[in-house]
Amino acid sequence: MGRAPCCDKANVKRGPWSAEEDSILKNYLEQFGNGGNWIALPKKAGLNRCGKSCRLRWLNYLRPDIKHGGFTKEEDTIICNLYCTMGSRWSVIASQLPGRTDNDVKNYWNTKLKKNVLAGKLSDNTQVSVSTIPEEFGNSSYYLSADSAAGMIFDPSANSNYGNKMTSTTQEAAAASSLSISSSSSTLENNYDLRSANGNVEDEGILLDDFDFEYSYELLNGFDFEKASNEVAQCLGG
DNA sequence: AACTGGCTCAACCGCCCCGAT
């Protein structure tokens, strides 16, 4: 027997939000916040909606910091590489793209990026040189996954004029030392525990705590888009 | 102009996680 639904679905409005509902929700949240309880919010705000629906509407559409509009090539690259590294962890991927939501990223990947990658079109006109592995990565303690074809290594301790570095070799990632993972309920805090398909915490992990994502764009320096496209295609079984 | 098929994206569904009790 499944759990009880979060609300009486027969008696709440579903489907597209009207401008009036948007306005009510936005005004309420800006004035009172969600009070730590989304389920109770619609009643307090005077909305005949499911609490989860309100939460989704706010997070994916009404939040003031949401970025609408097309994705940049830099965002494409970040999405592709994080996807290849950690799979469909959309909330984590989105947390590295300011103003983007997990839903946005997921939709964008499913409808555009995935096809482009499989078609080998990721590189387009952005072509830069293939990166080489800096020597210091030999002892890298920070990395993102060792189990994908395009595992990336991040070394926040590297003090260089091009910020944190990324490379895309599996061997180096595999060579990196393992870390215990701190789990957090808030992925927005860049904490994340990588679990295998069976739910066990794996030793190949991801530690984003110490990674300064202000350098996201610097990561693109020295990145081979065409190679990445091939690698991501491999991740997809292409 | 009408039809059709593909695409986009907002929204929903169901499950899992985790904190509170």
Next chain:
DNA sequence: GATCGGGGCGGTTGAGCCAGT
């Protein structure tokens, strides 16, 4: 330690839009 309930997440759906015929 067990249970409960809310939050959060990834997968999926479907209405509306648009380009091609």
